[in-house]
Amino acid sequence: xxxxxxxxxxxxxxxxxxxxxxxxxxxxxxxxxxxxxxxxxxxxxxxxxxxxxxxxxxxxxxxxxxxxxxxxxxxxxxxxxxxxxxxxxxxxxxxxxxxxxxxxxxxxxxxxxxxxxxxxxxxxxxxxxxxxxxxxxxxxxxxxxxxxxxxxxxxxxxxxxxxxxxxxxxxxxxxxxxxxxxxxxxxxxxxxxxxxxxxxxxxxxxxxxxxxxxxxxxxxxxxxxxxxxxxxxxxxxxxxxxxxxxxxxxxxxxxxxxxxxxxxxxxxxxxxxxxxxxxxxxxxxxxxxxxxxxxxxxxxxxxxxxxxxxxxxxxxxxxxxxxxxxxxxx
Amino acid sequence: xxxxxxxxxxxxxxxxxxxxxxxxxxxxxxxxxxxxxxxxxxxxxxxxxxxxxxxxxxxxxxxxxxxxxxxxxxxxxxxxxxxxxxxxxxxxxxxxxxxxxxxxxxxxxxxxxxxxxxxxxxxxxxxxxxxxxxxxxxxxxxxxxxxxxxxxxxxxxxxxxxxxxxxxxxxxxxxxxxxxxxxxxxxxxxxxxxxxxxxxxxxxxxxxxxxxxxxxxxxxxxxxxxxxxxxxxxxxxxxxxxxxxxxxxxxxxx
Numbered sequence: 306x307x308x309x310x311x312x313x314x315x316x317x318x319x320x321x322x323x324x325x326x327x328x329x330x331x332x333x334x335x336x337x338x339x340x341x342x343x344x345x346x347x348x349x350x351x352x353x354x355x356x357x358x359x360x361x362x363x364x365x366x367x368x369x370x371x372x373x374x375x376x377x378x379x380x381x382x383x384x385x386x387x388x389x390x391x392x393x394x395x396x397x398x399x400x401x402x403x404x405x406x407x408x409x410x411x412x413x414x415x416x417x418x419x420x421x422x423x424x425x426x427x428x429x430x431x432x433x434x435x436x437x438x439x440x441x442x443x444x445x446x447x448x449x450x451x452x453x454x455x456x457x458x459x460x461x462x463x464x465x466x467x468x469x470x471x472x473x474x475x476x477x478x479x480x481x482x483x484x485x486x487x488x489x490x491x492x493x494x495x496x497x498x499x500x501x502x503x504x505x506x507x508x509x510x511x512x513x514x515x516x517x518x519x520x521x522x523x524x525x526x527x528x529x530x531x532x533x534x535x536x537x538x539x540x541x542x543x544x545x546x547x548x549x550x551x552x553x554x555x556x557x558x559x560x561x562x563x564x565x566x567x568x569x570x571x572x573x574x575x576x577x578x579x580x581x582x583x584x585x586x587x588x589x590x591x592x593x594x595x596x597x598x599x600x601x602x603x604x605x606x607x608x609x610x611x612x613x614x615x616x617x618x619x620x621x622x623x624x625x626x627x628x629x630x631x632x633x634x635x
Numbered sequence: 636x637x638x639x640x641x642x643x644x645x646x647x648x649x650x651x652x653x654x655x656x657x658x659x660x661x662x663x664x665x666x667x668x669x670x671x672x673x674x675x676x677x678x679x680x681x682x683x684x685x686x687x688x689x690x691x692x693x694x695x696x697x698x699x700x701x702x703x704x705x706x707x708x709x710x711x712x713x714x715x716x717x718x719x720x721x722x723x724x725x726x727x728x729x730x731x732x733x734x735x736x737x738x739x740x741x742x743x744x745x746x747x748x749x750x751x752x753x754x755x756x757x758x759x760x761x762x763x764x765x766x767x768x769x770x771x772x773x774x775x776x777x778x779x780x781x782x783x784x785x786x787x788x789x790x791x792x793x794x795x796x797x798x799x800x801x802x803x804x805x806x807x808x809x810x811x812x813x814x815x816x817x818x819x820x821x822x823x824x825x826x827x828x829x830x831x832x833x834x835x836x837x838x839x840x841x842x843x844x845x846x847x848x849x850x851x852x853x854x855x856x857x858x859x860x861x862x863x864x865x866x867x868x869x870x871x872x873x874x875x876x877x878x879x880x881x882x883x884x885x886x887x888x889x
Binding site for chain 1: 682859868
């Protein structure tokens with residue numbers, strides 16, 4: 306007998322057909338992966354960061370491979386919000402049929418479009434949120450307050466009150482659900498997470514890349530023109546998992562988890578630790594079909610364990626209270 | 636575009652500079668044009684995380700040849716692979732070199748990793764005037780075995796830094812000689828190789844009014860235009876070398 310496996314994941318009113326999504330900046334902003342991935346099979350698509358105006362991005366070189374990871378300093382290269390609304394959203398609306406996750410008259414569930422936005426001021430974030438609020442194809446916003454590669458990129462997660470102010474302002478400006486993306490670079494990580502939740506963030510995205518550096522010993526120069534770049538890939542996976550656990554221990558908030566998820570095994574570690582959604586990032590660059598293979602692997606695991614619902618996995622991490630005492634918080 | 640697991644048929648040292656990798660794949664060998672490339676996952680281990688881009692060197696039926704140099708960790712590991720080992724290759728990717736020229740004489744200027752795609756181009760073109768293939772390298776030790784150039788429908792000339800083979804000096808010295816003999820405006824340059832070499836070629840092209848195109852090699856991750864890691868500065872802003880390139884016309888480049 307084959308039992309049906311239910312991967313449906315809910316965050317507030319949003320119903321995701323499965324927990325698999327992509328990390329902002331690793332899946333392009335339109336059709337870059339359409340040859341390899343059936344977009345409708347993803348729980349959601351998260352776009353590359355959109356900013357108020359065109360951003361040229363950082364000078365070259367922008368990337369460098371490091372052990373089990375990569376540094377990037379792209380610098381939020383994008384054509385700006387107006388171009389995004391004019392040229393990108395209609396594309397998604399066409400292929401994803403409005404981004405609606407409802408069972409449209411019995412038709413199969415489509416996927417969600419989550420637009421990642423970043424600005425240099427609260428006004429920027431509010432303006433972006435208002436413009437996207439009017440767009441039918443958009444399911445949620447992800448606030449990038451943790452980009453390590455641009456000036457002021459990390460400003461809004463430097464202190465809890467700054468986080469609170471920006472999230473609250475966006476919350477007041479839109480009805481769209483909000484994911485706030487945080488960085489382990491925030492000194493008061495749990496304080497910042499709490500501020501985002503108090504300000505009305507519907508979920509958190511954990512974690513953005515961590516700043517790193519590499520040196521060309523022949524030229525005696527940094528490997529990146531920007532000197533520092535955000536480290537991603539398997540190298541940061543244990544760190545991402547730790548932050549997820551810390552947040553889930555303290556707060557009752559859904560999390561989109563990312564950080565070096567390459568395989569179903571990795572994704573399951575995050576789901577077991579309590580993630581609602583898992584976002585595949587750097588793995589897309591290595592294996593364009595990574596998301597699809599991870600979904601298959603999750604189903605295989607569930608079959609093996611005789612689980613029929615993903616709810617059985619989420620947060621199933623067993624820890625002894627005695628052990629937990631020794632884990633320093635923050 | 637296809638992402639295929641391929642089995643190595645041959646992987647051996649050709650000379651002091653190059654190794655040759657051979658494998659067979661129907662999807663990866665269809666409709667390939669010189670200048671296009673494959674993004675190859677050399678090792679499934681996470682330590683060597685990213686794929687590496689390699690130009691097509693030769694395609695015969697389903698058989699694909701890649702000519703590469705050891706330039707870093709990735710190619711070091713690749714050189715240790717043996718017959719029967721597998722790789723994962725994504726391709727064919729990128730915009731190829733212009734195949735058909737209107738009346739102009741084709742001059743291919745190559746060095747290092749730029750030699751393989753331009754030899755491939757020299758084998759494929761059907762120009763009325765025989766193209767010139769100018770190759771620069773350090774010394775005689777790096778000169779390709781004659782058999783590798785047998786199918787090139789081009790007149791091949793070498794320049795070596797130490798003068799041990801062909802003309803002494805940089806490959807641009809061969810281009811300078813040519814300009815003295817022929818009208819620069821009747822030439823079309825196609826170049827691929829170290830950045831310093833291509834910059835020197837483009838500077839001459841600008842000075843003498845020569846048209847042409849360059850295949851730009853930048854550090855690359857995805858190969859499909861998503862990561863924006865491999866961009867090239869053009870007059871219309873940054874363009875991806877993986878999708879919008881790697882071949883760009885001189886007039887596009889800043």
